[in-house]
Amino acid sequence: MIPKKALHTRVPVTIGAMESSSPTTGGSTRREATRQKLYEAAVTLIAEQGFSATTVDEIAERAGVAKGTVYYNFASKSVLFEELLRHGVGLLTASLRQAAEQTARDGGGKVDALDAMIRAGLVFIERYPAFTQLYVAELWRTNRAWQSTLMVVRQQAVAVVEDVLRDGVAAGEFSEEIDVPLTASALVGMVLVAALDWQSFQPERSLDDVHAALSRLLQGRVSGRDRD
Amino acid sequence: MIPKKALHTRVPVTIGAMESSSPTTGGSTRREATRQKLYEAAVTLIAEQGFSATTVDEIAERAGVAKGTVYYNFASKSVLFEELLRHGVGLLTASLRQAAEQTARDGGGKVDALDAMIRAGLVFIERYPAFTQLYVAELWRTNRAWQSTLMVVRQQAVAVVEDVLRDGVAAGEFSEEIDVPLTASALVGMVLVAALDWQSFQPERSLDDVHAALSRLLQGRVSGRDRD
DNA sequence: GTTTTTGCACTGACCAGTCAGTTCAATTGC
DNA sequence: GCAATTGAACTGACTGGTCAGTGCAAAAAC
Numbered sequence: 001m002i003p004k005k006a007l008h009t010r011v012p013v014t015i016g017a018m019e020s021s022s023p024t025t026g027g028s029t030r031r032e033a034t035r036q037k038l039y040e041a042a043v044t045l046i047a048e049q050g051f052s053a054t055t056v057d058e059i060a061e062r063a064g065v066a067k068g069t070v071y072y073n074f075a076s077k078s079v080l081f082e083e084l085l086r087h088g089v090g091l092l093t094a095s096l097r098q099a100a101e102q103t104a105r106d107g108g109g110k111v112d113a114l115d116a117m118i119r120a121g122l123v124f125i126e127r128y129p130a131f132t133q134l135y136v137a138e139l140w141r142t143n144r145a146w147q148s149t150l151m152v153v154r155q156q157a158v159a160v161v162e163d164v165l166r167d168g169v170a171a172g173e174f175s176e177e178i179d180v181p182l183t184a185s186a187l188v189g190m191v192l193v194a195a196l197d198w199q200s201f202q203p204e205r206s207l208d209d210v211h212a213a214l215s216r217l218l219q220g221r222v223s224g225r226d227r228d
Numbered sequence: 229m230i231p232k233k234a235l236h237t238r239v240p241v242t243i244g245a246m247e248s249s250s251p252t253t254g255g256s257t258r259r260e261a262t263r264q265k266l267y268e269a270a271v272t273l274i275a276e277q278g279f280s281a282t283t284v285d286e287i288a289e290r291a292g293v294a295k296g297t298v299y300y301n302f303a304s305k306s307v308l309f310e311e312l313l314r315h316g317v318g319l320l321t322a323s324l325r326q327a328a329e330q331t332a333r334d335g336g337g338k339v340d341a342l343d344a345m346i347r348a349g350l351v352f353i354e355r356y357p358a359f360t361q362l363y364v365a366e367l368w369r370t371n372r373a374w375q376s377t378l379m380v381v382r383q384q385a386v387a388v389v390e391d392v393l394r395d396g397v398a399a400g401e402f403s404e405e406i407d408v409p410l411t412a413s414a415l416v417g418m419v420l421v422a423a424l425d426w427q428s429f430q431p432e433r434s435l436d437d438v439h440a441a442l443s444r445l446l447q448g449r450v451s452g453r454d455r456d
Numbered sequence: 457g458t459t460t461t462t463g464c465a466c467t468g469a470c471c472a473g474t475c476a477g478t479t480c481a482a483t484t485g486c
Numbered sequence: 487g488c489a490a491t492t493g494a495a496c497t498g499a500c501t502g503g504t505c506a507g508t509g510c511a512a513a514a515a516c
Contacts, residue, residue, distance in 0.1 A: 029459095029460095029516095030459085030460065030461090030515070030516075031459085031460070034460080034461080047369070047370075048369060048370050048371045048372075049280075049369070049371060049372070050278050050279065050280055050281075050369065051278065051280075051281070052277075052278055052279075052280035052281040053279075053280040055504085055505060055506080056505080056506060056507080057505080057506090065461080065462090066461065066462045066463060066464090067462090067463085067464090067506095067507090068461070068462065068463075068464090068508090068509090068510095069460080069461055069462075071506095071507070071508080072460070072461070073460090076506080076507080077506070077507090133368045133369065136364065136365070136368065137278075137364075137365040137366070137368075137369065138365070139424075140361045140364065140365070140424045140428055141275070141276060141277070141278065141361070141365065142276050143276045143277060144276075144277070175444070177444065178441070178444060178445075179437075179440075179441040181425075181429075181430070182422055182425070182426065182430075182438060182441045182442075183441060183444075183445060185421055185422045185425040185426075186418045186419075186421065186422040186441070186442055186445055187418075187445075188421060189417045189418050189419075189420055189421020189422055189425075190414045190415075190417050190418040190421075191414075191417075192417055192421060193413055193414065193416060193417020193418075193420060193421065194410055194413045194414040194417055196367075196368045197409075197410070197413040197417075198410070198413075200368055202409070202410075209407075210410060212407075213406070213407040213410045213411060213414070214410075214414055216403070216405065216406060216411075217406075217411060217414055217415075219448060220447060220448010258480085258481090258494085258495070258496095259494085259495070262495080262496085283470080283471060283472080284471075284472060284473080285470095285471075285472090293496080293497090294496060294497040294498060295472090295473090295497080295498070296473095296474085296475085296495095296496065296497050296498065297495075297496050297497075298473095299472090299473065299474075300494095300495065300496065300497095301495090301496095304472080304473080305472070305473090457516105458515100458516085459514105459515080459516075460513105460514080460515070460516090461512105461513080461514070461515085462511100462512085462513070462514085463510100463511100463512095463513100464509100464510100464511105465508100465509090465510100466507105466508080466509085467506105467507090467508080468505105468506100468507095468508105469504105469505090469506090469507105470503105470504085470505085470506100471502105471503090471504080471505100472501105472502100472503090472504100473500105473501090473502095473503105474499105474500085474501080474502105475497105475498100475499100475500090475501105476497105476498105476499100477496105477497085477498100478495105478496080478497070478498105479494105479495080479496070479497085480493105480494085480495075480496085481492100481493100481494090481495100482491105482492090482493095482494100483490100483491080483492080483493105484489105484490085484491075484492095485488105485489090485490080485491095486487100486488090486489085486490100
């Protein structure tokens with residue numbers, strides 16, 4: 001018999017970045033390139049239509065690859081999807097964490113860290129809108145095959161925000177009365193929804209513009225006048 | 229071969245119950261009850277699995293009704309879904325608007341109105357978590373049959389928040405610099421995501437609790453100490 | 457010469473939608 | 487009262503189609 005499927009390497013790949021300069025992909029196998037193309041095709045299609053409504057044939061066609069190749073590279077349609085999820089959220093958390101660390105290094109306070117993370121979130125969503133869409137669509141579903149993957153991955157992302165909040169409380173920068181997990185959720189939601197609306201309905205606006213509006217909201221400069 | 233067993237689940241939760249003897253159309257109470265059962269079944273299943281992954285057979289079975297009945301009552305699976313959407317968002321906007329009007333009547337300011345709307349949003353999500361889930365999952369998708377319905381319905385809901393923000397700016401209660409549509413999105417997102425996380429991951433917490441946390445965030449009492 | 461991809465035919469399950477027939481409940485005629 | 491009648495509501499087996507996943511020989515890439 002042929003030992004087909006199940007030779008799955010966990011390889012770091014970039015989601016939407018089809019283009020040049022893959023930094024770490026030095027040993028970029030042909031296989032990896034194919035997987036990359038499949039990720040890209042799948043992420044868009046699933047974001048638009050949902051997982052179930054997207055067929056493997058479509059994914060293969062969009063990726064410019066034969067259907068058999070999909071199954072040579074992934075055990076199943078949902079495994080492909082799960083790896084997509086894992087990888088995408090990995091990128092996001094890395095980016096959030098880096099933003100937080102950078103402000104710390106620059107001597108900024110925790111409010112600055114949150115602000116930097118908002119920006120990092122916006123940058124991510126601007127770069128990978130389809131992934132974000134798809135992630136939001138799946139996040140609160142229950143009874144799905146990849147539920148546990150999703151939970152793990154969600155917690156990783158939210159934890160970054162929670163950590164900053166907790167540090168801020170410890171440092172006396174935030175009120176001790178704040179509810180850390182809930183506030184973290186709310187902040188994530190604020191950015192997520194605002195950004196998705198931005199991408200969907202006002203894509204012509206600049207990131208700085210959107211960031212400024214959210215910053216203002218974060219710092220409670222909505223009620224009360226601005227000093228100007 | 230084997231006939232499906234009928235099930236006798238009686239779910240009292242109504243997404244749009246105005247069942248008390250509405251003598252309106254044609255009088256057919258029986259039909260109305262059937263439609264209601266179908267809504268209830270569909271909303272849960274679609275929230276859990278997504279539209280495409282939910283079969284009409286499942287919906288019928290959960291509603292305790294034959295498949296043909298679904299098609300007797302609705303032109304198609306997606307029409308059923310669209311009507312569900314329209315109705316659910318209708319309930320939400322009505323509730324938001326009422327909250328805003330009530331505070332106005334009570335002589336509250338626009339901040340109070342926003343706060344009341346946050347609460348109304350939470351109450352809605354607590355009562356109809358499945359609907360909320362499903363709504364969020366579909367909202368930013370593109371290329372779906374019910375896209376236009378969704379857009380209309382989204383705008384209705386967000387507009388209520390936008391109106392309050394605009395009034396607040398006009399009344400000098402909010403900074404003139406706020407970006408009304410974006411801030412409205414962000415606020416909606418804050419409540420939506422916080423509430424869904426609450427329902428999914430900490431359902432034991434009280435609504436008041438969650439409301440308090442979001443209130444604090446809204447009023448910028450996160451950074452800086454609380455008085456008291 | 458090994459790994460990866462291709463092309464394509466095939467299967468078995470599943471599913472949206474249909475339709476001829478059945479039940480229900482209200483009304484009519486007696 | 488109580489059949490007979492009627493139309494609305496409901497039923498479920500059936501159809502035509504779709505799709506995930508398979509199998510495999512041959513070609514291409516490395």
